[in-house]
Amino acid sequence: MKVLLAPVFFVLRLIWQTVFLALGQVWANKIRAVLTALGIIIGVMGVTGVGTLLNAMESYVLDQFEGIGAKKMWLWGQVPESKRSVMSWTDAKLTTYEANLILEHAEFIETLTPGCRTSWDVSYGKKVEQGVRVTGIWPTWHEIEDRQVLFGRPFSRIDDDENRQVCLINEQGIEELNLDTDPVGDYILVDGRRFLIVGVVETKEVSPMMGGGESRTELYIPFSTHKMMNPYTWTDFTLQMVDPDKAEDAQAEVRFILRNHRQLDPDDEDTFDMFVIQSAIEDFNTLSNYITVVLAVVVGISLVVGGVGIMNIMLVSVSERTREIGLRKAMGAKPPVVLTQFLVEAVVLCLTGGLIGIAVIQLLVSIAPLIPNSPIETLSIPSWAIWTSLIFSSGVGIVFGMFPAIKASMLNPINALRHE
Amino acid sequence: MSAPRGKNPIIRIRQLKKVFRVGEERVRALDGIDLDIFPNEFVAIMGASGSGKSTLMNILGCLDKPTSGQYILNGHPTHKMGMGKLAQVRNQEIGFIFQSYELLNRSTALRNVMLPMLYSKHHIFSARRRAKDALRLVGLDDRMSHRPNQLSGGQRQRVAIARSLVNEPSMILADEPTGNLDSKTTVEIIDLFTKLHKAGQTIVVVTHEEDVAGHARRIVRLRDGRIISDYPSDEDPIHLDWVQRMSEGRASITDAELEINAKADAERRARLEAEKKNKRSLFSRKSKPEAVSTKREGES
Known part of the structure; x- marks a missing residue:
């Protein structure tokens, strides 16, 4: 067992010692290490920071779309x-x-409802509400829109077939027209006509992104009734895929x-046009891909700059420790071992920078929601940003640490030991 | 030449030459060395600066390769090996001791002693125990967790000795091991060498100090890249002469040394003329016997 484990342990011990040594080196030159790794720190902050924001934006936007319904499609004449x-x-x-x-x-297409909108004055008793948006719909509207009927009943086919003067009102309308808490069975006047309230639907916030504002009174009447009252109104369809x-x-x-x-x-x-949420999502994804590409370029530049700093400091480290290299070589360290030592040191330096960068962003992320009135409730660094940062910073360590490490491994032990 | 015969030598050197190129010139740092060192010998290699002493030490330590000639160390034909193989030979066969200790300042004594085993495929599971044993052997078992800057010069050199022993090398190669130490610590370190020698260790010390060389059993003297004298220390005329002078209180370059140097120089001049080389070389400068280095003057 010991015989089998020995080579494994040999390699593990060498790596462990090398990492330990490299960490010691970073710890011994704390300020120098941080200054050197500044480029890496900024690069990693760039990746994780923008990644976090992009992530937050993405989930916010997708949430909005999700709320509207990804199956929806709009169709209108043009x-x-x-x-x-x-x-x-x-x-x-x-x-x-x-x-x-x-x-x-x-x-x-699963189902659809035509829709037409007109602003009419609505009154209940002495209370008059001007310019209320009255929408004519088919009963299929209930399947498409995710709006709960709180009281009464939803529309049925017969309401539309018989051009009944019935309406659905939203909660906001109850408040604004001073209706009873359960107004089902009450009559209101819409453009002078008597309409029976058959149901109450919940008020739905429309996101600012989708052109909504403050929620207000909404009234829904059968499509045919609406057409009868105002035959010239514009019509569009809301479809469900x-x-x-x-x-x-x-x-x-x-x-x-x-x-x-x-x-x-x-x-x-x-002579018509249509729009699907799905395409908006795709547009948004394309946009965020572009942002990612721009981000990658910026990060690439800062990592290269950081890498040059790493290379510089590793060259200094090699010449500072020439005697140590000479000693290790005299003690039997082969060139690949010396190369590994300095490569690991460069990688450790870069990874330290990367971790500092991530830590700074993590700090900002945990502080951000504490800012009053911030639209962001929860922020988190996406794991891809962390992995990318760490992989890229170690990559920079390997690429830019290679030249100094090769230089160290090629040193002649005699000259190295004589170095002052 | 009273080295113990009948055994295979640990070091077998034949017609070893090392030529450096300095600009246009070719400098023969080692000019045909023949040397055998047998197990459990304690050899001092001496020579003035420029004698090829350091070059020989580098080749003995497998840090450098000869231009031509043979160097067989404990059965390894090192003159045929590449740098990777040589690194392995250094690790397994040679224990280095340096004038300025060359310890890692940020590591403890124990870690310093463990260093050679880091590059060895042996002693993987016993490295720590072996390092502790080696430190105990040099009398530093209470200083294991100290860093070099917390140790005195003598203690540092003893850590270095422990480090050189830890891989059980076939030879310890010490380069001016007492060069940075005061006379009292020098004695301690020399005593330690004597103790190791008695325990069976082969030791090669490169030095220019006669009193250090005097503790060796054999003194090899180099001059201009050649061995000019090779005697047991109690028969070496230069050393005996030096001991004589020291006892009389005159510390100066010895007559015997001047005599041997003059003889060697004369031989070399004759050889050079025989070779009839017109090329200028470092060796062709005129050196008269009375102009020989007097650097040991004033040292006692």
Whole structure:
């Protein structure tokens, strides 16, 4: 057993001794080591710092998208630039016929609701709320939007079929119109017409990024009722895809159905446009990839600068310790062993710098949430940033420590021992 | 020449030459050395500066390779080996002792003594115990965890001796081991050498001090890259002459030394003329017997 273990132990002991020696060397020259490793420290701070921010931004943005729903897709009519003179906006407007067509033929679309919005004055008793956004929807809206019905019932098909004057109101509306806590069964006036409140939906914060502001009164009425009250209103569709990963297929399908229905020639431009969250996520990912590339370049430069510093100090260290090298060689250290010693020392120096850099960022990260009103609640250094930093700083140690280490290993022991 | 015969020599040197190139000139630092050193010998190698003493020591220590000739150390034909192999031979066969100790200042005495075993494939599991034993042997078992700067010169040199012993070398090679020590500590270190010699260790000391050389059993003298005298220390005429003068209170270069130097110089001149080399070399400078170095003057 001992015979088998001996070579392993020999190598382990040599490495352990070398690392121990290198740490001792760094400890003995603390200030020098830190100054030398400054380039590495800054480089690593760059990687971990930007990595942390990127990470935080990414999770924030993706959270926002997630909240809206990754399966969602928006569709609206649009007059192409070249057809401005021959087409009117109403020609491009989406119709319920098209909505049914899509529902019937598009395999990648689960469901959809048309939507139209008008601002009307709404009143309850003496309380009048001006310019409330009233949205006309299909009952499928409940499947697409993740909005809980707190009281009453959701819309049903029959509300739309019979153009019923019923409405859903959000919690905010109850407050602003001074309605009862459970207003189901009460009547309110919308543009002078009596509407029965059949349900209450929760108020949903819309993220500032998505153009939302302070939440306010929202009123939902059946789409057909809305069309009857205001036939000229603009219409768009909110669709729900079967699978967010099949977003492109879904888009292609919808595009085919609409182009076919609108009898567009192959060289005609689309008279509609659409948007999927998925593509926004992809755009964002592309952006963050660009940031990563820029970051890599910046970090690369600072690591090279840091590496030159390391090389410089290692050359100093080699000439300072020429006699020690001579002694070790006289004692039987072969050139590769001496080379390893100085290489390990350079790597230890760089890794120390890297760890200091990470420690500084960790400190900042734990301080950041304490700043009042900071939008960031939790920050953490992504593990890839830590690994990249450590791997790169040891890489710099190996690359820039190589020349001094070779120089040390090539020293002639006689001259080295005579060195003053 | 009364070295113990009948055994195989630890060191066997034949026609060893070392030529340095200094600019255009070729300097023959060693000019055909023949030397056998047998196990358990205590040899002093002496010579003035420029005599080739250091060059010989470097080659003996496997730190340098001869230009031509043979050097067989304990069966290893070192003149045929590459630097990697030589490093292994240094590690296994030679215990170095230096004038300025060459200890690692940041390591404890124990770690310093363990250093040669770090580069050895042997004694992997017993390194610490062996180092402690070696320190005990030189009488420093109470100073194991001290750093060199906490030790006196004599103690440092004893750490170095312990370090040289720890791999059980076939030869200890000491280069002016007492050069940095006062006379009292010198005696201690010399006594330690004598003790090691009695225990069977082969020791080669390179020195220019007659009193140190006097403790060796054999004195080899070099001059201009050649061995000019090789006697047991109690028969060496120069040493005996020096002892005589010391007892009379006159410390000066000895007549016997002048005589032998003059003879060697005359021989060399004759040889050079015979070679009829017109090339200028370091050896062709005119050196008269009375102009021989008197650097030992004033030393006692």
